[in-house]
Amino acid sequence: MKSIIDCLEEGLITTDLNGKIMHYNKTAQKLLGEAISSSNASLGLLLGSKRADEIINIVGSKQKVLEKEMRIDAKPERLHLMIHARPITTEKGVQGIAIALNQFTKIRRLVNRYSSNETNYTVEDILGVSKPIRQLHEKIKSIASSNSTVLIRGESGTGKELVARAIHNYGAWSQGPFVAINCSAIPESLLESELFGYEDGAFTGARKGGKMGKFELADKGTLFLDEIGDMAQFLQVKLLRVLQERRIERIGGLYPIPVDVRVIAATNRDLEKMIAQGEFREDLYYRINVIPINIAPLRERKEDIDVLCRYFIDEYNQQLNKDVKYMTEGFGKKLCEYSWPGNVRELQNAIEYAMNLAAGDFLDVEQLPVGIREVEDEDTVSFNLEVLERRAIRRCLQQYGTTVEGKQKAAEELGIGIATLYRKMKRYGIKDVEA
Numbered sequence: 001m002k003s004i005i006d007c008l009e010e011g012l013i014t015t016d017l018n019g020k021i022m023h024y025n026k027t028a029q030k031l032l033g034e035a036i037s038s039s040n041a042s043l044g045l046l047l048g049s050k051r052a053d054e055i056i057n058i059v060g061s062k063q064k065v066l067e068k069e070m071r072i073d074a075k076p077e078r079l080h081l082m083i084h085a086r087p088i089t090t091e092k093g094v095q096g097i098a099i100a101l102n103q104f105t106k107i108r109r110l111v112n113r114y115s116s117n118e119t120n121y122t123v124e125d126i127l128g129v130s131k132p133i134r135q136l137h138e139k140i141k142s143i144a145s146s147n148s149t150v151l152i153r154g155e156s157g158t159g160k161e162l163v164a165r166a167i168h169n170y171g172a173w174s175q176g177p178f179v180a181i182n183c184s185a186i187p188e189s190l191l192e193s194e195l196f197g198y199e200d201g202a203f204t205g206a207r208k209g210g211k212m213g214k215f216e217l218a219d220k221g222t223l224f225l226d227e228i229g230d231m232a233q234f235l236q237v238k239l240l241r242v243l244q245e246r247r248i249e250r251i252g253g254l255y256p257i258p259v260d261v262r263v264i265a266a267t268n269r270d271l272e273k274m275i276a277q278g279e280f281r282e283d284l285y286y287r288i289n290v291i292p293i294n295i296a297p298l299r300e301r302k303e304d305i306d307v308l309c310r311y312f313i314d315e316y317n318q319q320l321n322k323d324v325k326y327m328t329e330g331f332g333k334k335l336c337e338y339s340w341p342g343n344v345r346e347l348q349n350a351i352e353y354a355m356n357l358a359a360g361d362f363l364d365v366e367q368l369p370v371g372i373r374e375v376e377d378e379d380t381v382s383f384n385l386e387v388l389e390r391r392a393i394r395r396c397l398q399q400y401g402t403t404v405e406g407k408q409k410a411a412e413e414l415g416i417g418i419a420t421l422y423r424k425m426k427r428y429g430i431k432d433v434e435a
């Protein structure tokens with residue numbers, strides 16, 4: 001029995017009713033050091049008297065099990081443990097206490113392995129033959145092992161998250177967790193506790209026992225901060241401090257917790273402009289922009305379209321149980337003429353759409369979404385002012401996108417006011433989706 005218990009990865013200790021150590025397995029000894037084997041070893045000596053009392057008090061209380069997170073300055077290393085303590089009961093009554101010790105690093109690894117349904121994207125999963133993509137591959141490989149902060153810039157759908165995952169999986173961090181958080185998708189009050197966690201009773205509604213934040217969850221791994229441009233100013237200040245000191249403080253926490261995390265941030269916003277307008281902190285910008293990576297929009301690397309299409313066709317052949325083998329020349333031409341404001345994500349959606357409509361073993365123009373199919377043929381020369389105006393507006397919107405910000409830029413570029421742009425869009429029947 002002893003050999004079996006010694007094989008466990010979990011530390012086990014039993015004590016008498018006063019907390020004196022009776023038995024322990026090898027893992028417990030490894031965690032808590034030699035002190036555990038001395039003849040007067042007790043919970044008080046090993047964990048501190050306050051924690052020992054809390055555990056001993058479980059006997060006589062109605063509680064069946066005490067579950068508690070603990071940080072202990074044990075030798076040889078500082079420990080972060082999850083402890084489960086239970087009274088040992090026989091027919092003669094309560095005889096002692098059994099305590100199980102689990103290291104958080106192991107728990108985190110397990111959670112990460114079984115909760116993530118993402119495939120382990122690698123550099124090879126970033127498809128493309130263009131020069132910008134080839135350069136991107138090289139850059140990822142060369143920066144993957146450092147712990148310097150990376151800032152990935154690129155329009156929506158260019159693959160920023162894909163690149164972040166590839167960096168994580170290529171480098172020294174790949175054994176650790178990859179934790180992603182979208183700073184624009186979470187209300188700012190919640191984002192703070194999501195990032196840094198909180199202690200028991202930190203605020204009304206806080207979960208009993210507290211909660212670990214994403215920084216702690218990403219310890220020894222990568223934290224991906226998506227849409228960092230949307231982070232509230234007070235959090236920007238906190239983030240800067242964490243990046244400088246490499247320690248976090250949980251909300252309501254009394255002590256800092258060291259974190260060893262590689263941070264990769266991403267945004268499609270114009271941070272330089274935001275700095276000029278006082279919306280993004282310059283100091284944080286320099287701190288995160290240590291390694292900048294720019295992903296070119298798809299319209300600037302059209303030679304990638306073919307490889308991407310073939311890949312997506314294969315994928316949807318499997319998913320939709322089809323057997324599409326090729327794209328017609330006209331289909332390929334339309335894809336090249338279009339300017340892909342939604343980038344690779346939009347291309348993927350267009351192929352999914354076409355694959356759903358495909359009846360034979362090829363994809364043709366009719367199967368493309370209207371907005372892409374009806375891109376004006378640039379070769380058709382027209383001197384009609386209305387045609388030219390409509391074309392200019394559509395081209396401009398394709399360039400800048402149809403977000404409010406995009407429309408503002410487009411209006412500026414066209415030399416008209418935003419209200420006029422809306423009016424003209426309506427007049428020419430230009431809708432946001434097809435712009």
Ligand SMILES: Nc1ncnc2c1ncn2[C@@H]1O[C@H](COP(=O)(O)OP(=O)(O)OP(=O)(O)O)[C@@H](O)[C@H]1O
Nearest residue numbers: 125126127128155156157158159160161162344345
């Ligand atoms: N070069 C590429 N090769 C293969 N797939 C790609 C490539 N670029 C993007 N994708 C795919 O396009 C989709 C969008 O990518 P991702 O979510 O990484 O973009 P993003 O830039 O983070 O977008 P957003 O800014 O909107 O969050 C994903 O399904 C991704 O796998």
